[in-house]
Amino acid sequence: MNTLKISVYASVALVATVAPVLAQSVDISKGRERAAVCMACHGQDGSATASPEVPRLAGQNRDYLIKALTAYRIGLTRTDETMTAMAKPLTDADIVNIAAFFSGLPTRR
Numbered sequence: 001m002n003t004l005k006i007s008v009y010a011s012v013a014l015v016a017t018v019a020p021v022l023a024q025s026v027d028i029s030k031g032r033e034r035a036a037v038c039m040a041c042h043g044q045d046g047s048a049t050a051s052p053e054v055p056r057l058a059g060q061n062r063d064y065l066i067k068a069l070t071a072y073r074i075g076l077t078r079t080d081e082t083m084t085a086m087a088k089p090l091t092d093a094d095i096v097n098i099a100a101f102f103s104g105l106p107t108r109r
Contacts, residue, residue, distance in 0.1 A: 025096075026096055026097060026100040027093075027097050027100075028097065028100050028101050028104060030093075030094075030097045031094075031096075031097030031098045031099070031100050031101030031102075032101045034090075034094050034097060034098050035098045035101050035102065037086065038057070038086070038098065038102075041054045041082075042054060042055075042056070042057045042102075043056075045058055045105060045106075045108060046058030046059075046102045046105045047105070047107065047108035056107070056108075057102040057105070058102060058105035058106060058107050058108065059102075059103065059105060059106060059107035060102060060103055061103060062099045062100055062103035063099075065098070065099035065102055065103060066095055066096060066099045069087050069090065069095045069098065069099065070087075070095055072084050072086070072087035073087035073088055073090055073095070
């Protein structure tokens with residue numbers, strides 16, 4: 001199977017997985033609690049990072065964060081050893097809540 005077909009199949013699988021996640025209800029306080037481990041690299045305020053390769057999460061689009069975390073959890077379209085390990089145990093609700101928490105933080109310049 002060529003790379004293009006794999007990418008198309010992975011994208012379809014991701015869309016099918018993300019759609020129900022986006023419909024979840026949000027609990028920002030649970031997101032803050034669950035995001036505690038994320039803060040080691042992304043910072044307490046979501047703006048500080050452990051290295052230049054680590055993105056700032058504060059103020060990011062909620063749906064983007066949901067898609068990214070879901071993609072890391074699935075491991076087809078996004079692969080990173082650390083992020084995949086962190087995302088694997090997350091439930092759909094965890095992902096929605098973490099995304100809501102970080103997206104609601106003010107950005108720091």
